[in-house]
Amino acid sequence: MQTVREVMTPDVQTISPKETVQRAAQLMDELNVGAIPVCDGDQLVGMITDRDITVRSVAAGQSPDQAFVGDVMSTDVRTCYSNQDIDEVLGTMGDVQIRRVPVIDEQSKQLVGIVSLGDLATKSSSDAAEQALDEISTPSEPDRSETRH
Template sequence: MPEIRSIVRERVVTASPDTSLTELAERMEAEDVGSVVIVTDDRPQGIVTDRDITIETVSQGNDPSSVTAEDVMSDDLVTVDAESGIFDVLRAMEESNVRRIPATDSDGRLAGIVTFDDFVILLGRELRLLGDVVEAEIPPYEHT
């Protein structure tokens, strides 16, 4: 079974637990991402998404500069080993109802992140290759 190492994004936007939501939002905008992994000593502790920031500030009426990542990050962070199989990661995403999962190395340090979008792109590429194989094996279509 293919490992997620083939699609894991090694460049991950990170922050410390004491980072304000304002700063997190600025990082997300600058890096064009929808989440920031919260780390301590290179080990993932939680994740904050753009949705978390919106719900915590706008809907709750909080000042984003006074709320920190630790205040809103997921407490039950789901991680996977960077050597995990693709289907194991998809199963973990489904069971945990998450769209992003940090990948860790054998020492528990952040090795990357895998997102639902990465799987959609992978599936699209694989379907395109399958289509090419099928198309090469069938007679050409006659259009009238």
């Protein structure tokens, strides 16, 4: 059994919910990533993605230097444990259509890394990555009705 610990990216950069959306975007640019775990102290409280910034902040007309990460981050974050089997994590990623999952230590319950679909596809010996990618890439239904003017 191959575990998440074997393929995850450790030492992940995090951001505080009290930081500005502008700082989150700058950090994403510096790190060349599209998502950053949000931690209040040692506690994981959410994730902020480039999509959160675009859809929840910019589209709402918020000024990036006035809006806060805590106001636009996703709080319903799926996590996994570092000792968890990668096939199980891949199944979850496919089911809920996510490409990256924060990794939590089983004992301390603190963030110890992040695992992405890319990590699992390139570093694991599992064939489940292809199925997960197929499920993740299937378009989802809109979360609200569209009105055109």
